[in-house]
Amino acid sequence: MQKLGDLMNKRVTLKDIAHATGVHVSTVSRALDPKRDTPLTDDVVLRIRQAAEKLGYRPNRIASSLRTQRTMTIGVMIPDITNMIFPPIVRGIESVMEPLGYASIIVNTDSQRGREQRLVEILQDRGVDGIIHTAVLLEDPTIERAAGAGLPVVTLNRRIEGTHIPYIINDEAAGISAVFNLLYDLGHRHIAHLAGPQLLSTGQLRLNAFRAAAADRRLDTKAMTIVEAAQFHETDGRRSASEILLRAPETTAILCANDRLALGAIDHCRKVGLNCPTDISITGFNDMPLLELIPPRLTTVRIQQFEAGAAAARLMAAILAGQGEDVPVETILPVLLVERDSVAAPRSARVTGR
Amino acid sequence: MQKLGDLMNKRVTLKDIAHATGVHVSTVSRALDPKRDTPLTDDVVLRIRQAAEKLGYRPNRIASSLRTQRTMTIGVMIPDITNMIFPPIVRGIESVMEPLGYASIIVNTDSQRGREQRLVEILQDRGVDGIIHTAVLLEDPTIERAAGAGLPVVTLNRRIEGTHIPYIINDEAAGISAVFNLLYDLGHRHIAHLAGPQLLSTGQLRLNAFRAAAADRRLDTKAMTIVEAAQFHETDGRRSASEILLRAPETTAILCANDRLALGAIDHCRKVGLNCPTDISITGFNDMPLLELIPPRLTTVRIQQFEAGAAAARLMAAILAGQGEDVPVETILPVLLVERDSVAAPRSARVTGR
DNA sequence: GAAAATCACGCAATCGATTGCATGAACGCT
């Protein structure tokens, strides 16, 4: 049984309902507006509602958007959805925005500046009501300009200096500090850092946190081995681990800026005959899925992806609801140290200490 | 240096350009339309183009959509973006649609019928020009109705009987057959199937393919052990593997409907003292990322996620371009057997055969 | 050189919903 409105295969509009009920379209519009302020007779409202129901009316969002200048759509910019850390963020955003009637247009920037710029324009052309931007590139003026032009923006993972753009960040410094101290307390003194790309915010943030953690323990940060990977990828993990071992054979622990680098590092160590964790301790960051299936199970730091997305979306929702004044500029989410099997006391500590 | 148009913080419209150049808006519209058919003086076109450039004109897609009934947006329905097989599909779609000027609204159905129905309506309300649907549920009337109402639809992973909805599928039967024959040729005769949920299309498809492959080798399919997992998840893999070993201790190989089930099965076997592959061979399906880092490296079937998305998008693009007649209803993508370390000859074959 | 054809552009309606203002009716008040 088809709905009546389907018969002529044409969308039912306010005008059709107006026709059917004998009132003016404006009256229909008001009757169907849930938060209407104009007074209407209950009888009329009821008749209109029933007619709308019967005809299978569905409001035309396009027309509405044109008039109201709101699309009930937000743009979500991420580097690459195939990177496993982003899907949970996307779902976190969705979990908040969808119930509010917002849809998301997700775009992948591939961390390319030009592409990012183009995508911001595309989103603006489509009239998104706001943009949630999981930033990775440092120094990226595009999104700042959009925000400056009055478009609501919330960033994830990066603070944009000199603006009041609200941002959500995970407490990466605390995470790095936690793993560093774990290693230090086990007796490690030759801790190397396999750093992420320094033109990405997370890469830089974690390197700084590493230096700070080392300084906290009164280690000579200048003497510490730090090798920067070109990408957050196993291949670079392997390459950089190799360089670390070459430059500092005394290294007993490698603190990696991310899980994939750590996996690469473990793999390289295995290849050169170093067992993890008995010969060398290696730590990751992010706690990506499936990690506990890969031996040695990586000790790492879990960050709240879903919650970060949800938090960003909540801020965005508040701004879009006109409560932009009340949203905090900074939101820091706690991280969790996940201790597994890739860390052990260094040989030296085992010999002397036990 | 700001663009001139930014100064008054208001979007530049055709009318503004018309004002600036002293022509009518309709002329501006035509001058800016790349595929215009109405003849215009080169001089006028040039002046309008320059003015548009200078004022920083960006067409209002909303207004355009209202008039033309095209939003240049498609809906992409997937079960769950956090499931690692979907992001590549999404990027495949994007790789084709974005250059054509289309944006995608991605929604997660969580394989729930009610939610799916709601999402189709949401997408229709937003006036998407078409829907690419990575189907998983069998018997799902919602999308068929949408297609019946004239909305262009392309499905991935499932054929909808009795319609002409184009679909892309991976050659799953060939994949199952390939692993089955690999096992058989090594000497396995007691091959169990750890099947996926039978209310999902892939679960059903692969089970049928398993039966067919067994029949091809003249095995008694009725006697074969087949256990259905409730979900495509490690936990169910463990549970079902346990059941298989209980019901048929003579089993020498488990052909799993997907990688995650296989990982669970391997884990369970290890726990009960069975080494893979020396005691039991286990195979997966999908070849998900990171698999080669998890020992024993799983022998599995690689399916072309990105390419499947791209192929679906190409069909959609063709339909949207009005060449709906020319698109093939069925597209089958080849799969690739990936031989790694989780398969070996059964003990019996090793004893008697070598 | 006049009629006809072509050309370049303007006019105005249209897409569907929203909303400030106008209007007519019902009502209350003195």
Add this chain to the structure above:
DNA sequence: AGCGTTCATGCAATCGATTGCGTGATTTTC
């Protein structure tokens, strides 16, 4: 009874781009 309110609804403009049709001007044709 007469006048001012209040109330429920209608009217028409508006959002910005698109497009069929019309019109005046120019060119072509015999």
